[in-house]
Amino acid sequence: MSLLHLDKATIKFGGLIAVNEVSFEIKTGQLFGLIGPNGAGKTTCFNLITGVYKPTSGSIKFEGREISGTPPNKIAHLGIARTFQNIRLFGALSVLENVVVGGFLRHRTGLGSAIAYLPPAIKETEELKQDAMRLLEVVDLAHVANVRSRDLSYGMQRRLEIARAMATQPKLLLLDEPAAGMNPQEKMDLTGTVRRIRDEHDKTVLLIEHDMRFVMELCENIVVLDHGEEIAQGPPSEIRNDPKVIEAYLGEAV
Amino acid sequence: MKFFAVRAGSIALAVAACFALQSFAVGKGDLFFRLVFLAGLYVTLAVSLNLINGITGQFSIGHAAFYMVGAYGAGYMANNYAGSWGLKGPLLMLVLLLIGAVVAAVAGLVVGLPSLRLRGDYLAVVTLGFGEIIRIFVQNSPPLGGAYGLTVDAQFKFKYVWMVWLLAILCIAVCRNLLKSAHGLPFLAVREDEIASSAMGVNVTRVKVTAFVIGSAFAGAAGAMLANFDGFISPTSFPMELSFTILTMVVLGGTGSITGSALAGGVLFYIPEYLRDLKPVSGSSLVAAVIAVIAAVYVVKRIADHYHGDKGKRAALYLGTIIAGVALQMILAAVFKNVPSLANANFEASKLRMVIFSSTLIILMLLRPQGVFAHHEFSWSWVQRLFGKKVPTTAVSV
Ligand SMILES: Nc1ncnc2c1ncn2[C@@H]1O[C@H](COP(=O)(O)OP(=O)(O)OP(=O)(O)O)[C@@H](O)[C@H]1O
Ligand SMILES: [Mg+2]
Numbered sequence: 241m242s243l244l245h246l247d248k249a250t251i252k253f254g255g256l257i258a259v260n261e262v263s264f265e266i267k268t269g270q271l272f273g274l275i276g277p278n279g280a281g282k283t284t285c286f287n288l289i290t291g292v293y294k295p296t297s298g299s300i301k302f303e304g305r306e307i308s309g310t311p312p313n314k315i316a317h318l319g320i321a322r323t324f325q326n327i328r329l330f331g332a333l334s335v336l337e338n339v340v341v342g343g344f345l346r347h348r349t350g351l352g353s354a355i356a357y358l359p360p361a362i363k364e365t366e367e368l369k370q371d372a373m374r375l376l377e378v379v380d381l382a383h384v385a386n387v388r389s390r391d392l393s394y395g396m397q398r399r400l401e402i403a404r405a406m407a408t409q410p411k412l413l414l415l416d417e418p419a420a421g422m423n424p425q426e427k428m429d430l431t432g433t434v435r436r437i438r439d440e441h442d443k444t445v446l447l448i449e450h451d452m453r454f455v456m457e458l459c460e461n462i463v464v465l466d467h468g469e470e471i472a473q474g475p476p477s478e479i480r481n482d483p484k485v486i487e488a489y490l491g492e493a494v
Numbered sequence: 495m496k497f498f499a500v501r502a503g504s505i506a507l508a509v510a511a512c513f514a515l516q517s518f519a520v521g522k523g524d525l526f527f528r529l530v531f532l533a534g535l536y537v538t539l540a541v542s543l544n545l546i547n548g549i550t551g552q553f554s555i556g557h558a559a560f561y562m563v564g565a566y567g568a569g570y571m572a573n574n575y576a577g578s579w580g581l582k583g584p585l586l587m588l589v590l591l592l593i594g595a596v597v598a599a600v601a602g603l604v605v606g607l608p609s610l611r612l613r614g615d616y617l618a619v620v621t622l623g624f625g626e627i628i629r630i631f632v633q634n635s636p637p638l639g640g641a642y643g644l645t646v647d648a649q650f651k652f653k654y655v656w657m658v659w660l661l662a663i664l665c666i667a668v669c670r671n672l673l674k675s676a677h678g679l680p681f682l683a684v685r686e687d688e689i690a691s692s693a694m695g696v697n698v699t700r701v702k703v704t705a706f707v708i709g710s711a712f713a714g715a716a717g718a719m720l721a722n723f724d725g726f727i728s729p730t731s732f733p734m735e736l737s738f739t740i741l742t743m744v745v746l747g748g749t750g751s752i753t754g755s756a757l758a759g760g761v762l763f764y765i766p767e768y769l770r771d772l773k774p775v776s777g778s779s780l781v782a783a784v785i786a787v788i789a790a791v792y793v794v795k796r797i798a799d800h801y802h803g804d805k806g807k808r809a810a811l812y813l814g815t816i817i818a819g820v821a822l823q824m825i826l827a828a829v830f831k832n833v834p835s836l837a838n839a840n841f842e843a844s845k846l847r848m849v850i851f852s853s854t855l856i857i858l859m860l861l862r863p864q865g866v867f868a869h870h871e872f873s874w875s876w877v878q879r880l881f882g883k884k885v886p887t888t889a890v891s892v
Contacts, residue, residue: 313693313698328687331687341680344676344695349677356671357675
């Protein structure tokens, strides 16, 4: 079943067409890659899907329902969560608190109950913390749960971004360059983590990544963008040998 | 069951403490009584602004306007309608307080909704403008007494120090509880990063407006207390400087720290008030004070920069420096008394007042730019740790 469907999604910033009639379809359970050179429009695609921008034209459907123009917080409630290329953690909050913010969208108790600090709010807070703790174990950050997130290492911050997004219990998880700045060992571990997220936590994953080995190894299907245009689409074996892709990357080993 | 017993117990304790404060203050003369009252008001004002500026990260610089709206709302309602309600005493004051809170909350909603949807510092501009508009409006509104001020009917004058302190405690409790439960996290998250917050499903505008309205409501409640305590309010009681004073309290206490703004609110307003009634200072004690302050500031700065050991010991060193500073001032003053040219020169304290106040602020900002409490909060485990006890940090800190 098609989970996410972009149909000729386009966005212009003044004269610049950052994303030009991009269409692709992600099926439930897929591990999908979005690649392309710098400035190709990959992050802008994420911003369109998550409601940061409204497409100039074209449609974006999630579970068959038009979502373009829906504000980001509503998109999160519908079941799409993301990480950010330029890490955007809540720096002053602890690692655990960051994840609790992600889980908070499922809260049931009212603000009044929290302000009066009544048992329902206390209980819910405990539950949210326990859920968050379990997610921290998935990304191997449980041992630093009480550290201020600003003080984490770069690789840990990237993993925390994933845990925070997972906490919203999304159906579709968007990862924007999750391996950027990681060393080879960390990248290997991350490959395992992303696989587990898909296999054991039943998420559909769409990820942007510049590291070709990482993408080719992990993704079952890949879309390639260049200058806002979609230039290729298919499984890694096809993408690797596509002349247009090789040209776009100007001879970089693909 | 245990929960409710503890809760009822702590509420009873708070009420008892407030009444004890009232009967203590009553015996100490009118001036002192009013100071204790004002301290409660300022704690409320500072802590409620901290909810907006410190916890949610918005930049409101017109808090006095909501204080004013509450004061006039309650004063006007008292004069024109309260007579027919058949209420008396604390209950009537409580109703007036709620009126002040509601009026200010509505004003907060009207001001906050359009300006908080936008990113950036619109709120600062709009709140500042709102303060001026409200003042000019009142000045030109005969039913509100215009520039002469509004005299609240004598039967609605309530000297309830206990109630203002209960209000302050309630305001602190509301903020504290919010931060203790998961509901407080979206507020902090919005302060940290709006884009990430909305990607996590947080309705950013709603969170900001909620904080703004709650903060304004408490300021309005404080205003109602003031109107009915003094029995007279005028536009000059709410100058723009007042907004800046409250803002200073929040920044000085440590933006985001409830403990910090509560203490700064209680202490800071008192400095100019205290200096107002200061007797003329002799040259000898003034010179002694200047030397002592400079010495103490120097030592404190040295400790802060070079001593990175045990927190408890460092706190002890600070305390020691302050005590030594006071002692130094006394000793030097006694010594300088023997210098006739100093001992006979008198400085009028009222003239030095603002100089002393501003230098206090400058010294504090110099020593601790992050505010006295930075982002820390008072808690029992914190006190125990300060005194060297090893307390396991709870698995979860909110
Ligand atoms: N809000 C905006 N206003 C104007 N131009 C924008 C905006 N957002 C993105 N762009 C432009 O759109 C183009 C695509 O940017 P985008 O960030 O999507 O690239 P990317 O594929 O993610 O690149 P990278 O690999 O460097 O992250 C760039 O030229 C960028 O400058
Ligand atoms: Mg990008």
